Amino acid sequence: MKGLVFKDLITELHELRRMAVFLLVFAFGMPILFSASSGDWSDVYGMPLTMCSVLGMVIINNAFAYDEKSGWMQYALVNPVSRMQYYHAKLLTHAINTITGSVLGLAVSSLLAAVTGQMTLSLFGQLLAQAGATAAALCLIGIWIIPLFLKYGVQKGTFMVMLIFIGVAILCTGLVMISFGSMANPFAEGAPLWTPILLVLIVLGSFVTLYLLGRKWMGEKEF
Amino acid sequence: MEFAVEVKNVTKKYKRFTLSDVSFAVPQGSIMGLIGENGAGKSTAFKAMLNLLRKDAGEVLFWGKPLEDKDTELKARIGVAFDAICFAEILTVKQVGNIGKMTYSNWDAPRFQELVTRFELPEKAEIKTLSKGMKMKLNLAFAMSHNAELLILDEPTAGLDPIARDELLDLFLEFVQDENHSILISSHITTDLEKVADYITFINKGKVAFSKEKDVLLYQHGIVRCGEKDFQLVKEKGCIAWRKNDCNYEILVEDRQSILRAFPHLVVDHASIDEIMLLTVKGERA
Numbered sequence: 140m141k142g143l144v145f146k147d148l149i150t151e152l153h154e155l156r157r158m159a160v161f162l163l164v165f166a167f168g169m170p171i172l173f174s175a176s177s178g179d180w181s182d183v184y185g186m187p188l189t190m191c192s193v194l195g196m197v198i199i200n201n202a203f204a205y206d207e208k209s210g211w212m213q214y215a216l217v218n219p220v221s222r223m224q225y226y227h228a229k230l231l232t233h234a235i236n237t238i239t240g241s242v243l244g245l246a247v248s249s250l251l252a253a254v255t256g257q258m259t260l261s262l263f264g265q266l267l268a269q270a271g272a273t274a275a276a277l278c279l280i281g282i283w284i285i286p287l288f289l290k291y292g293v294q295k296g297t298f299m300v301m302l303i304f305i306g307v308a309i310l311c312t313g314l315v316m317i318s319f320g321s322m323a324n325p326f327a328e329g330a331p332l333w334t335p336i337l338l339v340l341i342v343l344g345s346f347v348t349l350y351l352l353g354r355k356w357m358g359e360k361e362f
Numbered sequence: 363m364e365f366a367v368e369v370k371n372v373t374k375k376y377k378r379f380t381l382s383d384v385s386f387a388v389p390q391g392s393i394m395g396l397i398g399e400n401g402a403g404k405s406t407a408f409k410a411m412l413n414l415l416r417k418d419a420g421e422v423l424f425w426g427k428p429l430e431d432k433d434t435e436l437k438a439r440i441g442v443a444f445d446a447i448c449f450a451e452i453l454t455v456k457q458v459g460n461i462g463k464m465t466y467s468n469w470d471a472p473r474f475q476e477l478v479t480r481f482e483l484p485e486k487a488e489i490k491t492l493s494k495g496m497k498m499k500l501n502l503a504f505a506m507s508h509n510a511e512l513l514i515l516d517e518p519t520a521g522l523d524p525i526a527r528d529e530l531l532d533l534f535l536e537f538v539q540d541e542n543h544s545i546l547i548s549s550h551i552t553t554d555l556e557k558v559a560d561y562i563t564f565i566n567k568g569k570v571a572f573s574k575e576k577d578v579l580l581y582q583h584g585i586v587r588c589g590e591k592d593f594q595l596v597k598e599k600g601c602i603a604w605r606k607n608d609c610n611y612e613i614l615v616e617d618r619q620s621i622l623r624a625f626p627h628l629v630v631d632h633a634s635i636d637e638i639m640l641l642t643v644k645g646e647r648a
Contacts, residue, residue, distance in 0.1 A: 142463075142464035142465030205450035210446065210448045213448070214448030220434065223432075
């Protein structure tokens with residue numbers, strides 16, 4: 140499994156070099172540009188963090204694209220690697236990517252705050268919490284992405300991820316609408332307890348279902 | 363006799379093709395050549411052996427044990443090279459070696475280095491910059507650097523020049539010097555197999571046409587070239603297949619010696635693997 144993760148990481152690192160300009164523009168340029176144009180600098184420190192985290196999430200596409208092109212998966216499975224190890228290695232790679240993206244984002248955001256003389260302990264605490272939450276959320280989204288990419292490939296898989304995302308969003312919105320009669324914050328004080336519980340169950344259910352489907356698809360995959 | 367791999371009655375059905383009841387066995391310490399035209403089922407047989415597709419029937423035993431997906435120890439005893447390199451083209455030769463080191467607990471880094479040097483593979487070059495022959499050599503270097511006892515090679519010499527092919531064939535012969543080592547190799551280049559293989563298995567339209575010792579095959583089989591009158595006589599005596607050329611017949615016979623004894627006036631040449639394959643596939647049958 141180490142070899143699989145290592146292979147993915149060096150492939151992604153290669154791509155990251157190509158994406159360096161893109162990363163620079165999105166992590167540094169865009170937040171500064173947005174803040175300068177709106178005159179609101181309050182969120183300038185959070186944006187690089189989000190951008191880097193999202194880049195960390197999407198870079199797994201490159202690893203899958205190279206795998207598809209070279210026929211790596213079938214070769215990996217004739218090495219001392221089981222199908223489940225392959226599946227879990229992809230999930231692990233994705234987790235490493237998103238955590239690295241968030242850590243990098245945290246560093247960039249902190250640097251930006253330090254350079255502009257705005258860094259305080261409280262701001263760092265906020266950024267740290269945001270980095271943790273983003274990394275955790277994006278890691279979980281990997282449980283949607285990986286099975287669908289394994290089953291449908293990168294192109295169709297990306298489309299399927301969006302479908303799942305929209306499906307879950309519609310379900311959750313529908314539930315809130317039914318509970319409150321209009322859009323409202325289901326986590327607000329005084330709201331009935333069953334709504335947030337159901338919302339969490341829907342989201343967690345989608346993760347568990349996709350994870351189990353991923354295991355099934357991987358076990359049945361033929362080459 | 364101990365077998366490195368035994369394929370028993372393997373069947374895999376597709377809509378337009380069926381690998382039907384395929385059986386053969388590779389004795390330990392030998393090289394078996396798998397031959398057949400394109401689409402005959404060689405690659406499907408390999409994939410069925412390696413659990414890359416689900417078999418509809420039959421079993422495959424490696425050293426007497428079925429290959430389970432989770433049995434990574436058994437998998438580590440097998441080295442595989444497909445007909446195209448399966449590493450991302452942006453990886454370098456050195457990085458491929460590092461992947462091997464991280465994947466195999468029994469990775470032999472000095473052996474990989476030795477093969478890279480022997481094949482003159484530039485370590486820092488990305489795979490996409492390598493020629494087809496070099497890519498295949500890298501494939502083989504990877505498959506042969508973890509002390510595998512069985513090599514399964516799908517068309518390893520395809521697209522290589524005669525010198526590179528000869529170099530690889532020497533390497534295969536070196537590999538089986540150790541009696542515990544065996545090779546199963548598919549190839550269209552039957553002359554290569556004539557040089558190195560101990561056994562030949564011929565798959566035609568998804569079925570095993572024959573699986574025999576190469577020397578027996580080449581010694582026993584013969585090609586009779588004769589006219590219409592002799593053709594009828596030889597046909598009655600027993601032949602596998604025949605083909606009519608402009609004014610004579612080419613007849614593939616299974617027992618060259620008996621035909622020679624029965625028809626001393628006829629010329630019965632030794633049959634090459636190519637001729638056996640060609641006449642079996644394209645020839646007419648009784």
